[in-house]
Amino acid sequence: MSAAAALLADQRRYFDSGATRPAGWRRTQLEALRRLLTEREDELTGAVGEDLGKSRTEAFLSEITAVRAEIDYALKHLDRWMAPERIAVPGGLQPGRAWSQARPLGVVLIIGPWNYPLNLVLTPLVGALAAGNAAVLKPSELAAATSRVLARLVPEYLDREAVAVVEGGAEVSTDLLAQPFDHVFYTGGERVGKIVMKAAAEHLTPVTLELGGKSPAVVVGGDLRAAARRIAYGKFMNAAQTCVAPDYVLTTPAAAPILADALAAAVRDFYGSDPRTSRDYGRIINEHHFDRLVGLMDGGTVVSGGRHERAERYIEPTVLRHVDPGSPLMQEEIFGPLLPILEVADLDEAIRFIGARPHPLAAYLFSDRDEHLRTFTDRVHAGGLAHNVCTIQLAVPGLPFGGVGASGTGSYHGRQSFETFSHVQPVFSKPTRVDTLRLAYPPFGPIKRRL
Ligand code: NAD
Helix, strand or coil: CCHHHHHHHHHHHHHHCCCCCCHHHHHHHHHHHHHHHHHCHHHHHHHHHHHHCCCHHHHHHHHHHHHHHHHHHHHHHHHHHHCCEEECCCHHHCCCEEEEEEEECCEEEEECCCCCCCHHHHHHHHHHHHCCCEEEEECCCCCHHHHHHHHHHHHHHCCCCCEEECCCCHHHHHHHHCCCCCEEEEECCHHHHHHHHHHHHCCCCCEEEECCCCCEEEECCCCHHHHHHHHHHHHHHHHHCCCCCCCEEEECCCCHHHHHHHHHHHHHHHHCCCHHHCCCCCCCCCHHHHHHHHHHHHHCEEEECCCEEHHHCEECCEEEECCCCCCHHHHCCCCCCEEEEEECCCHHHHHHHHHCCCCCCEEEEECCCHHHHHHHHHHCCCCEEEECCCCHHHHCCCCCECCCHHHEECCECCHHHHHHCEEEEEEEECCCCCCHHHHHCCCCCHHHHHC
């Protein structure tokens, strides 16, 4: 038996014992996870810093507090989520009771990416635990320090029989994916997403795929300086390696030069005139992605930023104009600190531009006109939308998060996480004493046929 098969067998035995089902166990685990985040904050943020050059403050906000907020939300609502829901029984089927109740799926596999290496493993885990599952976590090998710290600390705090961390790369994922887990929750790129879905199909295992894509930010009105600051903030945090970061900007020819200048000014305000020396600006995960990003710069004219240093995996926040829509810069997800500005005549053209491409994970509109906000919300189909802000919509507790089409399938956060890791099981319970069903039994005479 392979190590992956043995691990799943052990966890399934534990799950089948019923140990993870009671609300008390779920609460204890969520509280223990909260303690892990609080007591070992330095080790956790230090590891993320080592992997991504993220400042402690940014790691604290985007990795620690984000997961803590999910835990608190789950603890607050758990009783309500677990409560059975009564369903009305029609007169002809009375007497009887019908209800539905969430039950855990079983043993779930959570495969994480490198860009928010704690958050994107632990936030799904919050849902898995709240729903009463056992879980195997497979952090990304590309964020090696975070993977190591998770493998060391998770067994110290959580029920070891129910939660395991398995370290390794594609081969390890492949072995795990060959096992009949009860759910696979994958966050990462589209290419591997397809591999995960195919592997899961072999066992008819349901999947949640949290993928990426090219999320647009449309700027068609309002205060351009304010828009630029919010776009620069949402884009350049974590050196723009954020799945919901705006990938490119669509704006009008009149606004484009003003917005480009305002973006450069926002970058100077946030990170100084040499962001390389800023403690608040991160680094690219590895040389492969560094080289890919430098190559993408050929797709347009750099109007601010552009400096880079391979030895440090540093790429300056960069704004580009006069972009070739057919270039790789506009064909693949950028996932790095390059921000192309493209010009469109108006909101209608921007919406058609977005609609002609795969559904993005997020789409943003900057405008001060209600009519624009309404039109954009009605016509743009993305995983999620935000008005006059970007990226931080993820911080709204209870707002579901996920993609659609090419940007993913399924969603989580808040109640959605609980539902993702639960099976809502319906029950119809009818006493035998009064056999009202006899009216429905054959033979069907003329009266029954009329019923
Ligand atoms: P990655 O390369 O770290 O891969 C993600 C996971 O897949 C890792 O755990 C890795 O070990 C595993 N993996 C790699 N190759 C595999 C294979 N052949 N078979 C099975 N498993 C394999 O991360 P990435 O894909 O570079 O992550 C970046 C992408 O993730 C971007 O596209 C980004 O938009 C997306 N993303 C999405 C979200 C979201 O919540 N929707 C969040 C973050 C990142």
